[in-house]
Amino acid sequence: MLGKTLIIAFTVFPLYWWRFDGSLYSLGQAAALMGIVLFSINFVLAGRYFFLESLFGGLNKVYKIHHLTGKIAYSLIFLHPTLILISLGKILTQPNILLGTFAFVILSSLIYLTLVAKLKYDAWKKTHQFMSIALLLGAIHAILSGSTINTYPLLKIYLMGWVIVALTSAFIRLFNIRLKFHGYNYKVSEIQDVGKWILLKLESLGSKLTFVPGQFVFLSMLGKKISQESHPFSLAGSPNDNQLFLGIKKLGDYTETMSNIRVGDKAYVEGAYGKFSHVFSKKKKQIWIAGGIGVTPFRSMAKDALVKNYEIYFYYSINKPDENLFDNEFQKFKSNSFKYELWITQKRGRITAEYMAKNSAGLDNTDIFI
DSSP states (O other): OHHHHHHHHHHHGGGGTOOOOSSHHHHHHHHHHHHHHHHHHHHHHTTOOHHHHHHHTSHHHHHHHHHHHHHHHHHHHHHHHHHHHHHHOSOOOOHHHHHHHHHHHHHHHHHHHHHTSOOOHHHHHHHHTTHHHHHHHHHHHHHHHOHHHHHOHHHHHHHHHHHHHHHHHHHHHHTTOOOTTTEEEEEEEEEEEETTEEEEEEEESSSOOOOOTTOEEEEEEOSTTSOOOOEEEEBOSOTTSSSEEEEEEOOSHHHHGGGGOOTTOEEEEEEEEOOOSGGGOSOSEEEEEEEGGGGHHHHHHHHHHTTTTOEEEEEEEESSGGGOSSHHHHHHHOSSSEEEEEEEHHHHOOOOHHHHHHTTTOSTTOEEEO
16 A cells, blocks of 8 residues: 555655646646656566565565556656647647657557557567657656746756656666676576476575565576576475475476576576465465466475464365376375365366365465465
8 A cells, every 4th residue: 555655646746846727738737747757657666676565565566556557657648748739729840849749659659569469578578678768758858848847946856856767777677787686696406397397496606595485586597598588487495495496387488498498507586576475474274276387386385384383275276187296295295284185177177165165174264375
């Protein structure tokens, strides 16, 4: 809630200097002031900074807010020329106006590619980098055109401050600058190509990543035969292990190429992120439900829960018997406090809430992880 409140406050703050004169032109100015700030904030939300997780309750929630604020920012920026055009009743052709128009065309094209076109991840990410150009051109347009901005120096400092923060964040991502407080250097110590799965162990080359069971990281492989783009994967190992362990299913273009990874290849690990963990729950009794590749964080959590007096009911659902991963380990974990069941839908149909409630001593005072 705090994160959302701060976004609203930062976005509307420029209106302190705005003076409404009852015209659509004035409303268009207000839309521009808020649009610039919110657009800049969206760059920060995409930066995967640790403080954002605390403000929003997890990186997944940050990305949902990022998606929403992106739409709102574009709507405000769209309103700016629309309201001014309606107010003036004519198209302006001064150089500064054309610059703003060019920025708007770039932004609109990128929004189309983001929300409508079905680009592959790598292509989408590359086009997304041009958002910073639209912001920079829009900021220059605002300085050259904005009578309100030039009238109030503090307003100009506030707006340009946000633009600089946003462009800095974009610069870090564009040039893949690795921040020491953000990530760690590792190398591949073991890799197993098991049918549909890649099992990867990573050995630290310096400082070790610390994480909570259930969290995930962004992994960049630095070998020659695989893209160096970062991709998110859940950690399947225990925080007490000497090495990081990842269980990755071959599902897309990138994961299919992970068979090219070799022992000794360098890797950059960024994180850890996420609030999906039994340790963040106040209730000791928990129901865990995993399906397919979603089992990986539960392996990490299971090892920890076994020694911390949790009451766990774990249902691992897969379509066919050959799709299971870590089943042998989970079978060994079974005890009075760790109940485990492998559910094969091909044989038994889909598992139901009624079945789990009946076989988990009810749902009272229980947290459910899916």
